[in-house]
Amino acid sequence: MEHERGHRGTPDAVVIGAGHNGLVAANLLVDAGWDVVLCEATPYLGGAVRTGEVTAPGYRSDLFSAFYPLAVASPVLRSLGLADFGLRWTHAPQVLAHVFPDDRCAVLSRDVEETAASVAAFAPGDARAWRELAQEWAGIEHDLLQTLFSPLPALRPARRLLSALGAGGALRMARRAVLPVRRFGDELFDGEGARILLAGNALHADLPPDGAGSALYGWLLAMLGQSFGFPVPVGGAGELSESLARRFLAHGGEIRTESPVEGIEVSAGEAVGVRLAGGERVRVRRAVLADVTAPKLYGDLVGSAHLPARFRRDLEAFKWDTPTLKIDWALRAPVSWTALAARGAGTILL
Numbered sequence: 001m002e003h004e005r006g007h008r009g010t011p012d013a014v015v016i017g018a019g020h021n022g023l024v025a026a027n028l029l030v031d032a033g034w035d036v037v038l039c040e041a042t043p044y045l046g047g048a049v050r051t052g053e054v055t056a057p058g059y060r061s062d063l064f065s066a067f068y069p070l071a072v073a074s075p076v077l078r079s080l081g082l083a084d085f086g087l088r089w090t091h092a093p094q095v096l097a098h099v100f101p102d103d104r105c106a107v108l109s110r111d112v113e114e115t116a117a118s119v120a121a122f123a124p125g126d127a128r129a130w131r132e133l134a135q136e137w138a139g140i141e142h143d144l145l146q147t148l149f150s151p152l153p154a155l156r157p158a159r160r161l162l163s164a165l166g167a168g169g170a171l172r173m174a175r176r177a178v179l180p181v182r183r184f185g186d187e188l189f190d191g192e193g194a195r196i197l198l199a200g201n202a203l204h205a206d207l208p209p210d211g212a213g214s215a216l217y218g219w220l221l222a223m224l225g226q227s228f229g230f231p232v233p234v235g236g237a238g239e240l241s242e243s244l245a246r247r248f249l250a251h252g253g254e255i256r257t258e259s260p261v262e263g264i265e266v267s268a269g270e271a272v273g274v275r276l277a278g279g280e281r282v283r284v285r286r287a288v289l290a291d292v293t294a295p296k297l298y299g300d301l302v303g304s305a306h307l308p309a310r311f312r313r314d315l316e317a318f319k320w321d322t323p324t325l326k327i328d329w330a331l332r333a334p335v336s337w338t339a340l341a342a343r344g345a346g347t348i349l350l
């Protein structure tokens, strides 16, 4: 697609980085009537939401991320109406399956009763416990998602969430936020099936089963999968980014690829523009938004001279999470899992 579009005058804002977060921000700003230029360092849009031919001719692989429950759950993304710009979601018959070495299989389905039946095969009482977990989620889903997706501090939705949880529920949720998922699963369930659905999802969020906070992420991803599935865009992950770009361009935004920002210009404590590789300066009337990592934003683009000493010390404590290794295969046919229940799942955990 054509990514460039002529631009007149000083823009209201420059967005640095065309990852999906930068693309969403750029869309919200043009909706608010702002004149926006989006600068992307690479020739590609989407950052880690991108699809390409890397294995065999004609075979398209998602190069990084692949499924997006939070995207379909997000009131912000829904409000953009991306279907009008070509985005279509699709689902595997089952959300995910965790296969044990003896071919037993725990299956997460968008149908609570199907998930309950799967975990009951490991321990009959776990069907009831899973239903209760899903019921608890249904009672707070709306307020929790509003809290997650509202600008910080999300005081109003957080207050509604607390009142939906009640005093006891809020304390239990606070405890869940710091609990390792192994302990959480052991407390709730008797069988390995339900426990592994929670733990596998925590691992998927790059958190180890004994790590503090892994219970919250395992629970959140499992409940998102239960409620929304793990949807994928038809045509690959890149379609999510491309539909955001199409919408942004249709609303008058300008995208400049192969335009790495080398610095953010600061005057009297405010961002007033950006400096591109090659020396071009783009001034802004209102704001610079950055969809890049915190060390890159503050360390490289803003520069420590503009930061308070305490903030610089906080930044020194920044730690990357564990790296991810990804292997792409081009297969002639779907994998013939010997665990039959795994065959309909879009995500397999082993």
Ligand SMILES: Cc1cc2nc3c(=O)[nH]c(=O)nc-3n(C[C@H](O)[C@H](O)[C@H](O)COP(=O)(O)OP(=O)(O)OC[C@H]3O[C@@H](n4cnc5c(N)ncnc54)[C@H](O)[C@@H]3O)c2cc1C
Binding pocket: 016, 017, 018, 019, 020, 021, 022, 039, 040, 041, 042, 044, 045, 046, 047, 048, 049, 063, 064, 065, 066, 067, 068, 069, 070, 259, 260, 261, 262, 291, 292, 296, 324, 326
């Ligand atoms: C292997 C892998 C698998 C994943 N799987 C999933 C998954 O299945 N589901 C899910 O929800 N999440 C998944 N994630 C996480 C998810 O992809 C990321 O959290 C998300 O893509 C981050 O988006 P972003 O817009 O914040 O940043 P990014 O996608 O990192 O985009 C940042 C953009 O900014 C550009 N940029 C950087 N510096 C500059 C500069 N100086 N000037 C101009 N441009 C610049 C970059 O080139 C890039 O295009 C996965 C991540 C990885 C790596």
